[in-house]
Amino acid sequence: MEVLDYHKLKIFKTVADTKSFSKAAELLFLSQPTVTLQIKKIENYLGITLFRRDKKGVFLTAEGKIFYEYASKILDDYNLMEEGLSNLKENLQKSLRIGASTTIGDFLIPDILPQFLRGKENIKVNLFVGNSKEIEEGVLSKIFYVGLIEDEVHSNKYEQFEFFSDEIILIASKMSEIPEEIDVKELNKYRFVFREQGSGTRNIVEKRLEKENVKIKPDIEISSSKAIARLVANSDYLSFVSKLVVKNMLGIHLKHVKIRNISFTRKFYCITQKNIRLPKIDREFIQYLLDIEG
Numbered sequence: 001m002e003v004l005d006y007h008k009l010k011i012f013k014t015v016a017d018t019k020s021f022s023k024a025a026e027l028l029f030l031s032q033p034t035v036t037l038q039i040k041k042i043e044n045y046l047g048i049t050l051f052r053r054d055k056k057g058v059f060l061t062a063e064g065k066i067f068y069e070y071a072s073k074i075l076d077d078y079n080l081m082e083e084g085l086s087n088l089k090e091n092l093q094k095s096l097r098i099g100a101s102t103t104i105g106d107f108l109i110p111d112i113l114p115q116f117l118r119g120k121e122n123i124k125v126n127l128f129v130g131n132s133k134e135i136e137e138g139v140l141s142k143i144f145y146v147g148l149i150e151d152e153v154h155s156n157k158y159e160q161f162e163f164f165s166d167e168i169i170l171i172a173s174k175m176s177e178i179p180e181e182i183d184v185k186e187l188n189k190y191r192f193v194f195r196e197q198g199s200g201t202r203n204i205v206e207k208r209l210e211k212e213n214v215k216i217k218p219d220i221e222i223s224s225s226k227a228i229a230r231l232v233a234n235s236d237y238l239s240f241v242s243k244l245v246v247k248n249m250l251g252i253h254l255k256h257v258k259i260r261n262i263s264f265t266r267k268f269y270c271i272t273q274k275n276i277r278l279p280k281i282d283r284e285f286i287q288y289l290l291d292i293e294g
Helices: 006-018 021-028 032-046 062-092 102-107 109-117 132-140 184-189 200-211 225-233 280-290
Strands: 051-054 057-060 094-101 123-130 146-149 158-173 239-242 254-259 264-273
Touching: 006 021, 006 032, 006 062, 021 032, 032 062, 057 062, 094 102, 094 132, 094 280, 102 109, 102 123, 102 146, 102 225, 102 239, 109 123, 109 280, 123 132, 132 146, 132 264, 146 280, 158 200, 158 225, 158 280, 200 239, 200 264, 225 239, 225 254, 264 280
Parallel strands: 094 123, 094 146
Antiparallel strands: 051 057, 146 264, 158 239, 158 254, 158 264
16 A cells, blocks of 8 residues: 655645646656656555646646645645754754855855854854865755855756855965066966866856966866965965955965956855755854845
């Protein structure tokens, strides 16, 4: 005997809401045959037909409409139950798990997290710092619920929104003889140190330079922006870094080299996995990010 569990009811409601088996499969990260099979199991168990198909899509039958009303109530009650249990658990111990790409984790989170935590008690914070690709993977595997990255993701597996504006600048040693402003075509005259592949900063720069038909092959790759800044300050290498990284070094150890008629601006993004209920503390942190003016 097939049980009408939460999983099957969720699939049914998603098909009914989207009027499409394929769209429901996409939203739920399931294959279309899996969705079709689960609907068929419900129909066999109840002995009714839930959907009719025509050229415009799939629509609920009379029996399907009745089943939809009850299924919706059951799913709402299930969500309320989860909320109640989640609140109870969070009152006992609150844990905020965040994944942040390197620039955000090293140079932005230390400034904004204390303000969020002010007045909150018994909150345990776990912060993982890695490159943008690692953060995306961590969100999908639920190592952490909230991911903060330096480049937009192009996948329907995530919810995402902008929360901070950042500028990437070209830096050189304060002692370098490079002019204060150069043409983009002159970049190939210099030696560069870049972040590693998968870095949000590097992705932004390479995409922008590609529009100018300029490709730079770095001589050195380093996974730490702080290490890059120190290396540039003590050498003749150039690099692109977030202005956040070097704000305390500009004019002292480093100088900002402008590229004529080109700027590198970007948004920082918060990502969460789609179709997942976040703990209350994570939702509060996301709302806090929305209120930040970057």
